[in-house]
Amino acid sequence: MPSSPSAGSRRLLVTLTVVAVVVLVVDQLSKRWALSSLVPGERTDLLGHALGFQLVFNPGAALSIATGMTWVLTLVALGVVVLVVRASRRIGSMLWAVSLGLLLGGAIGNLVDRLVREPGFARGHVVDFIAYGDLFVGNVADIAIVVAAVLIVLAVLLGVHLDGSRDGDRRGDDEPDEHAEASTGRTGEATNGA
Template identity: 70%
Template sequence: MPTTTDDQPDAPSTSPRRRALLITLVSISGAVLVLDQLSKAWALASLVEGERRELVGNLLGLQLVFNSGAALSIATGMTWVLTIVATVVVVIVVRASRRIGSRAWAVALGLLLGGALGNLVDRLVRDPGFAQGEVVDFIAYADWFVGNVADIAIVVAAVLVVILAALGIHIDGTRDSRETLDADADADDETATTTSTTEQNA
């Protein structure tokens, strides 16, 4: 598959550029982790569980919640499973970072790693016990759900990953050429047309 190298990836993992990208990834993940834990410490010290403080009408507020499940309180009571999932995410990001060659991917993976670590720390050290701890949430979005800084980082990372994938930018910095993207689009159109014709004939 033809590729271009907009980000000029370097082959050696110890190259100055790759070291700089790894530093970017680690710095972003560290900043997210610190900000997440400091904001949770503030929430624990300043907010009362269940009481809501309005910030922007009913659209945004502060409300302390202890979440044993995932986002939107999904999988409540499955904290062990979620702890394992978070650990796997961290391991995957660390392993993927060995091939990092794109600044945009370094930012995305840094946000994802920091967010995963932020909530993983809660599950490991908070009550009711190791690997079963409840995540501290305090940012209330209307009446939809309550989240935290780590959740924001994870969502932004997910959006960046989707954009990078759509643009054909790979983690190593290579990029699908315009000809390849056009060929894939034409193939999809041809497949859709063939399917439609087949259905009509049937």
């Protein structure tokens, strides 16, 4: 049926888009809450010292890597957005749709901060407020990016490709077809169909 692949592709694109929008909205709303409710640098424990709230403004990447290179991180985030949008044209797997939606929403969430927050355009500091012990402070966008990375690794381990094909689906022409051999009663010979 010719409309079936198109309908499936639309469903996957809608899933990717909805996931990205939900992540972006939750990320920005939670940052707005943090800015209005938390005192910068002051920590509020939720689960003992393991998890809490602590408002910080991060000029770098995760774990404050590349502090002082905010404009480079802005370009990297823009690159991620472009790559995800381009990859979305070939998407054929729900696992990849959700993964890329999470990645896109997270990348845009932190990109918005870099574009509109102080100290200026493309140099803005990312609002982080979820404190994980003494390890680092992050935000909802960071969580989405980490979950996306885990799902992408899972897709690779399961052999699910971006286009929806699987490793087992890609058999070379020179590999024997076990079902054909079993039905003809011959083993060790590849049958050639006309």
